[in-house]
Amino acid sequence: MAGTVAPPVTDPELDVEVDPDARGPLGTAFRYLAMPLLITAIIGGLYLWVQGQELDSIELRQLESSILWPRFVEHVxxxxxxxxxxxxxxxxxxxxxxxxxxxxxxxxxxxxxxxxxxxxxxxxxxxxxxxxxxxxxxxxxxxxxxxxxxxxxxxxxxxxxxxxxxxxxxxxxxxxxxxxxxxxxxxxxxxxxxxxxxxxxxxxxxxxxxxxxxxxxxxxxxxxxxxxxxxxxxxxxxxxxxxxxxxxxxxxxxxxxxxxxxxxxxxxxxxx
Structure with missing residues (x-):
């Protein structure tokens, strides 16, 4: 019937209820994309926050990509x-x-x-x-x-x-x-x-x-x-x-x- 929610199934090995949708493409995509999206949001939020600050010449110099990128590579x-x-x-x-x-x-x-x-x-x-x-x-x-x-x-x-x-x-x-x-x-x-x-x-x-x-x-x-x-x-x-x-x-x-x-x-x- 349209609009009917599929009942949970029981995993015979774990003896627990499992949501069938969690095993579908949507659940798999969410599992793989959640962390990259979170990291992107963190970096994007940092960028917007820094751009919203009144940076002086010292801060601008320290936050240049020519300074940050070599340090990032060293850390990696x-x-x-x-x-x-x-x-x-x-x-x-x-x-x-x-x-x-x-x-x-x-x-x-x-x-x-x-x-x-x-x-x-x-x-x-x-x-x-x-x-x-x-x-x-x-x-x-x-x-x-x-x-x-x-x-x-x-x-x-x-x-x-x-x-x-x-x-x-x-x-x-x-x-x-x-x-x-x-x-x-x-x-x-x-x-x-x-x-x-x-x-x-x-x-x-x-x-x-x-x-x-x-x-x-x-x-x-x-x-x-x-x-x-x-x-x-x-x-x-x-x-x-x-x-x-x-x-x-x-x-x-x-x-x-x-x-x-x-x-x-x-x-x-x-x-x-």
């Missing part, structure tokens, strides 16, 4: 580089810590990861700065020490999620793989890692957002980034400059989390 580079290295280090370490021969070392490794995140981000950067200063031949400021500090700060989420993802694989599935004649290495590659992908990628998303936020402090050690814009806003007592830097960092974190969520969804095995 810092976040991406540190996330790449922590992914390169934490995932293999998490895999090793779930193997029978190395499980006895897991508490110590997790303890180191906890220490890296328990220390406040500014403290981590400062400790790494003094370490690099104390060792001759190492750069004390710039990209290298900041990247190392970010890796140490975001190491735990990926490490722990990798271990949790591998440990939660059903032992009966592993036994079935062994019964099919698969070696331990093939079981890891073909069964354990694919099933652990959603949990591991959730840790990567967390680490990426942490790195983007913490990279705002990189300017204290010559690392550049959007923190330079925020710091200049404080120093010069120019609110538009300060707000612009802060909003750009927040928008970048939202965009990175959104893109990482799409990648997580696409890489997750079907049926999970």
């Amino acid at each position: 580079q810092l976040s991406a580089l540190s996330t790449f290295f922590v992914l390169f280090l934490a995932v293999p370490t998490g895999i090793l810590m779930t193997r029978p021969r190395f499980r006895r070392f897991a508490p110590a490794v997790i303890g180191l990861g906890n220490a890296g995140q328990a220390i406040p981000s500014l403290g981590t950067l400062a400790l790494l700065y003094f370490l690099f200063v104390a060792v001759d031949g190492l750069p004390s400021t710039g990209l290298v020490p900041v990247t190392v500090a970010l890796v140490g700060y975001s190491f735990l989420p990926i490490l722990r999620n990798t271990m949790v993802g591998l440990d939660q694989v059903d032992p009966s599935v592993l036994e079935a793989g062994k019964g099919m004649g698969l070696s331990d290495r093939r079981i890891l590659r073909r069964i354990e890692l694919p099933l652990a992908v959603p949990v591991v990628l959730a840790g990567v998303r967390t680490a990426l957002v942490l790195n983007i936020g913490t990279a705002a402090l990189a300017f204290l050690f010559g690392g550049g980034g959007l923190g330079v814009i925020i710091q200049r806003g404080f120093q010069l007592s120019r609110t538009p400059v300060l707000v612009t830097g802060a909003v750009l960092v927040a928008a970048l974190a939202l965009a990175a989390d959104y893109l990482a969520g799409i990648i997580e969804e696409k890489l997750a095995p079907k049926g999970l």
Whole structure:
């Protein structure tokens, strides 16, 4: 009958009511477009707000694209580089810590990861700065020490999620793989890692957002980034400059989390 609302259906696996329209094209489009529209609204609102201010010559100079764009690119580079290295280090370490021969070392490794995140981000950067200063031949400021500090700060989420993802694989599935004649290495590659992908990628998303936020402090050690814009806003007592830097960092974190969520969804095995 025209105008009749379709009754909710029950998902037999979850035993909950599901709105049929939520699975249609409209629901899918909303799910994929909501965050880009929100980010666009945030950037657009920032632009309109800044344009509505009476900017002096100092503010106009600090808000030029020739100033903002290089700092934005530096921030993206810092976040991406540190996330790449922590992914390169934490995932293999998490895999090793779930193997029978190395499980006895897991508490110590997790303890180191906890220490890296328990220390406040500014403290981590400062400790790494003094370490690099104390060792001759190492750069004390710039990209290298900041990247190392970010890796140490975001190491735990990926490490722990990798271990949790591998440990939660059903032992009966592993036994079935062994019964099919698969070696331990093939079981890891073909069964354990694919099933652990959603949990591991959730840790990567967390680490990426942490790195983007913490990279705002990189300017204290010559690392550049959007923190330079925020710091200049404080120093010069120019609110538009300060707000612009802060909003750009927040928008970048939202965009990175959104893109990482799409990648997580696409890489997750079907049926999970």
